[in-house]
Amino acid sequence: MASGIQVASPVDVALSVRELTVSLPEGMERAYAVENISFDLKRGQILCIIGESGSGKSVTANAIMGLLPKAIRVSSGAIHLDGENMVGLSPDKLRSLRGRIVSMIFQDPLSALNPLMTVGAQIEEVMAAHDVGTPASRRSRAIDLLIEVGLPDPQLMYHQYPFRLSGGQRQRVMIAMALALEPAILIADEPTTALDVTTQAQILKLIRDIQRRKGMSVMFITHDFGVVAEIADYVVVMEKGHCVEQGSAEQVLKSPSHLYTRRLIAAVPHLTGKNRVPLEAGDPVAILKVECLAKTYRSGSALLRTQRIVPAVNGVSFDLTSGRTLGVVGESGSGKSSLGRLLIKLMECDSGSILFEGRDIAGLSEAEFRSLRPRIQMIFQDPFASLNPRSTVGHILTVGPVAHGVPYSEAAERARELLSHVGLDSGAFDRYPHEFSGGQRQRIGIARALMFKPKLLVADEAVSALDVSIQAQILRLLDQIQRETGVSMIFITHDLRVASQICDEIAVMHRGQIVERGPPSQIFLNPKSSYTRELVAAIPGEQPGSMPQDESHVGHNS
């Protein structure tokens, strides 16, 4: 706790935050974004600040950089950098520190670079902003930096515009920019959250390597305990604007003292090599049999030879029996979401067959398929965008069945039943989506999908937008529903840890194809394909012994 910190000798401390309080404008859900937090970033260490959304971790980082929006301000406390208090410094003084002494990289490398400037120009801009070097020296420094962060062909990269680069490459450019003036402190605000798991592993390694080589101090903000286990020396745990626990990584991860930390660590999905205990109910019936499914995206014009052909789904075959869950995992662009869209016929396939309860639905027209649609339902990723903000929850739930001829009173009764079933009180029926939290909205989304008593649920990244504690609850709910209703599920996710929690079988997709399919024990403990091995190895925080393994997993025999 804040009062428990020993004041470290100033020589070891790169940055010290003392009793920092940042107030929010009136009318927000709480008065302070962060309240009375204190911690020290020691020289040459990586400090991880971890917390769920709304914990105030990003606000803390922005307060240090002096980058808070005007409406949010530091109301008390101090941030000492080299003996100087940064709170209350003039904008000019702060500006001269930013990029030179303290650098920052951000979460989304797609939007963090100016689309109209070349990579080289954006790196040089840091040096120019602080009047360092000549145009020629800046240029050679920029190219050195591109080499340092491991970008291929730096001469070419220098003249490249950001849109030509992949997400991982852009994050490397951001890091190159942050390193340009050899700052003492690097603040990284969720720098790997938007990246694929293999790219994330590379970026984490790069940050770790550079930090060691230069003896830099790094403040790393994340919501992922796996990432913490991977790189942290020291950990600060935040909840709703308060620092609830801090200590060495070893101490916080292995023997957390605060209840919240323990809950958070328990909620982290772990890779489990154990197979799921199958449902006992009845004889398994084949629900879905997919054969040689293919979909190719075409853009541009064949006539003008500007056509680009991307095979999104390429000869995919699998089958699924009742009451079972098939996980489809893969990185972005692997075709897993396209596969999901093909299965519920939001998109027409080019070839192949989809046998749903023995009937090929691949070639059916929308009109012919309509009567089957209630039997195949989808749960969407974004619980904020997938519910109409102007409809009541009751309307959202009943509109589908009513359109299919169910009397309203019957539909409304079922809706109320389902709402309480998914853990919401029946008063939710008359309220609007904005009155619910992300996790509650996802429950509404699940209730909506269940209105039709479907045989097959397709969940596309259904828990990816949620905090880990909420994630665990929703996974438990899905598991419970499956055990009660015997519905089959296709669970699409980029997160192998989540997939390992809920799936009977997992299909790994890469470039439109299933490269490996098997039970979790095979995929995670004894992968046959080299790509699966690479993917599993990249999962942060899953080296043996790096994390305390919680034994009570969702849906597992424990």
Added chain:
Amino acid sequence: MSGFLLNRLSQSIVLLVIVSIIGFTVLNLMPGGPLAQFGLDPGMTQKDVERLAAQLGLNRPLWLQYLDWASRLIRGDWGHSFRDGSAVLSVIGRHLLATLLLMGTSTVLAIAAGTWIGIRGATHRYSLFDYCATVGAMVALSVPTFWFGLIGIYIFTLKLGWVPAGNMYTIGDGSVLDYLHHLILPSLVLSLVHVAIWSRYMRTATLDALSQDFVKTARAKGVSERRILLKHVVGNALLPMITLAGMQLPSVLTGALVTETVFTWPGMGRLFLDSLGYSDYPMVMGLLIFSAILVVLGNLIADIVIATVDPRIRLG
């Protein structure tokens, strides 16, 4: 890039054909027909009118008239005015210059002022300046232009005597200074509406650019606020404005019906009104096709400019 151009060009031609067919049909559906004006002349008998119609080929089926008109158009013969027999193209050319002078001046004024007001409104959001600009824009957009024109004439001509009330030049003078003197009031009145539109769009585009992550990146790099604005914000904010400018281009050349009438400015707007009143079909069709071409060109130029300045499209 060349493929993109070819694609857009073919689309444009199809569009022009459709517009001309619709225009031709609708014009001929007008009660009275093309020779209504001649019918009013007491010296003309029904027989004379019919002979005239036969002479001009107006008794043929409409589709044949259209094909005849269109094929001449492609060969550069835009027909002759019913009013005085002069070639449509040369009449358009004569009025085009006057319109270009007026609209060009007011558009340049409007874009310069609108861009500045928009950027300042965005960077000083909810300041006194921003509120004044917002209210000013609402007033300029909701009050009709002719009212501003008349008020302008009342104050600056009748009361103060600073500028002339109308016309493009004083007969017998015609020096550059004299042209400019006549230009001031109508171009200011005209630019009022455009400043209002342009500044509102520019404000939104600037706010949008300011909220982008790369602006935060630039701040984190220690770049000065002034350079962030010039280098990162304005460039990105102007991108969507190029499309707007492209859509304004046709109105720059087809003129302003109301303002040209109020200030008796001999431009394209007045030519269009007069020709409509006289049922001068060849003239009206000529003006219609001319403005359709300008609309297509304006969009095409905007697309080309965007493609040149935005690397994502240029190289993508």
